[in-house]
Amino acid sequence: MNTTSTFPTVLRELLRTNQSFLSYAASHVNKLDLTLPQFDVIITLGGTAGMQYKKLGEKTLITKGTLTGVVSRLEDKGLVERAASKKDGRSQILRLTEAGNDLFERTFPEHLEFINRLFSNYSEEEIATLGTALLRLQKAVSVCRGNEIIDEVIDE
Amino acid sequence: MNTTSTFPTVLRELLRTNQSFLSYAASHVNKLDLTLPQFDVIITLGGTAGMQYKKLGEKTLITKGTLTGVVSRLEDKGLVERAASKKDGRSQILRLTEAGNDLFERTFPEHLEFINRLFSNYSEEEIATLGTALLRLQKAVSVCRGNEIIDEVIDE
DNA sequence: ACGAAATGGTTTTAATCAAAACTATTTTAT
DNA sequence: ATAAAATAGTTTTGATTAAAACCATTTCGT
Known part of the structure; x- marks a missing residue:
C-alpha cells in the first residue's frame, strides 16, 4: 500500500456503495411513509412475539440513544407498542401492533423482492x-481499534 | 438467491462495515475537534488553489443542502473561506485558509497512515x-434505479 | 446485608442527512 | 430581444446520528 497515495479509493467506494444502496432502499420504503430506520425496526420485530429494547438495538445497528426516538415515532404512527418487562424493572419489551403486523406482512415480501433485484445477475x-470481503474489512477495523485502545492505555 | 430468506445478509454486512469503518475514522478525526464531513471537506480542498461549491459537493458525497452548513461551520473555525466566482454570479469558490492549509498539511499524512493500517495485512x-465487488454492487443499484424510473414513467 | 459497579433506557447536545422549496443568475428556445 | 427553462447555492423541514450525562434498577464484591 502506497502510503503517499490519496485517500484509499476502496474506502471511498465503500461509502459510495453504502450511500447508493441506502438511497435505493429508501426510495421503496418512502412510499410506505416510513424512513429506513423505522422500517428496519419493523422488519426486525416482524415475525416475533416481541423483543427487548437492547436486543432490538443490537439487531438494527441503531444506537440506543437514537432508538428511543425512532421507536417513539413508530408508537405515534400506531405501529409499535412498549410493555414493561416482568423480569427486569429497567427493561422493556417492544412488539408490533396489529396495524404494524399487517404492514409488515403486506410489505416485507415486496421489499425483499425489491432488494433482491440487485442480485438478479449475480452468482x-x-x-x-x-x-x-466486507467481513474481512470489519475484522481489520476491529483489530486496529483494539490496538488503538491499547495505545491509549499505554499513553496514560 | 432464496427470495424467502431474511434481509440479504450481505447488505447487512455492507451497513455494518460502513458504520464500523466510519467509527474508526472518526475516532482519529475527533482528536482534531472536527467531524468526518468537516475533515472530508478539508482533505478535498487540500492541495488545491480552490474549488467550486458544486465540484466540492460531487467529490465529497455531501448533498448541497447539507454542504452549506458544513462549510459554514468550517468558516466559523477559520479553516475555509468563500469567494464569489468572477465567471458566474451564482457560483462560489471555496478554499482553505492559511490555518486550514496548516491543519491539512500537518494531519493528512497521519490520517492516511491511520486509515492505511487497515490494509497492512492485505495483498x-x-x-x-x-x-x-463494491463497484459491481454500485452498478447493480444504478441499473435497478434506471429500471425503476422507467417503471414510474410508464405508470403515469 | 450493604455499598459499589454495571446495566437498561432516556434526555441532551451538536451535527448531519436528504429532499423540497426558494431566490438569484445563467442558458436556452423562440 | 425576450420569455422560459435550467442551474448554483440557501433555507426549511423532519428525521437521524452518536456520544455523553443522567436516573432507576440490577448485579457484584466485600
Whole structure:
C-alpha cells in the first residue's frame, strides 16, 4: 500500500456503495411513509412475539440513544407498542401492533423482492465474495481499534 | 438467491462495515475537534488553489443542502473561506485558509497512515477484490434505479 | 446485608442527512 | 430581444446520528 497515495479509493467506494444502496432502499420504503430506520425496526420485530429494547438495538445497528426516538415515532404512527418487562424493572419489551403486523406482512415480501433485484445477475459465488470481503474489512477495523485502545492505555 | 430468506445478509454486512469503518475514522478525526464531513471537506480542498461549491459537493458525497452548513461551520473555525466566482454570479469558490492549509498539511499524512493500517495485512489482490465487488454492487443499484424510473414513467 | 459497579433506557447536545422549496443568475428556445 | 427553462447555492423541514450525562434498577464484591 502506497502510503503517499490519496485517500484509499476502496474506502471511498465503500461509502459510495453504502450511500447508493441506502438511497435505493429508501426510495421503496418512502412510499410506505416510513424512513429506513423505522422500517428496519419493523422488519426486525416482524415475525416475533416481541423483543427487548437492547436486543432490538443490537439487531438494527441503531444506537440506543437514537432508538428511543425512532421507536417513539413508530408508537405515534400506531405501529409499535412498549410493555414493561416482568423480569427486569429497567427493561422493556417492544412488539408490533396489529396495524404494524399487517404492514409488515403486506410489505416485507415486496421489499425483499425489491432488494433482491440487485442480485438478479449475480452468482452465489459473487455474493459470497462480496460478503467475505466486507467481513474481512470489519475484522481489520476491529483489530486496529483494539490496538488503538491499547495505545491509549499505554499513553496514560 | 432464496427470495424467502431474511434481509440479504450481505447488505447487512455492507451497513455494518460502513458504520464500523466510519467509527474508526472518526475516532482519529475527533482528536482534531472536527467531524468526518468537516475533515472530508478539508482533505478535498487540500492541495488545491480552490474549488467550486458544486465540484466540492460531487467529490465529497455531501448533498448541497447539507454542504452549506458544513462549510459554514468550517468558516466559523477559520479553516475555509468563500469567494464569489468572477465567471458566474451564482457560483462560489471555496478554499482553505492559511490555518486550514496548516491543519491539512500537518494531519493528512497521519490520517492516511491511520486509515492505511487497515490494509497492512492485505495483498494488492485482496484490496482489488473488495473494490471490484463494491463497484459491481454500485452498478447493480444504478441499473435497478434506471429500471425503476422507467417503471414510474410508464405508470403515469 | 450493604455499598459499589454495571446495566437498561432516556434526555441532551451538536451535527448531519436528504429532499423540497426558494431566490438569484445563467442558458436556452423562440 | 425576450420569455422560459435550467442551474448554483440557501433555507426549511423532519428525521437521524452518536456520544455523553443522567436516573432507576440490577448485579457484584466485600
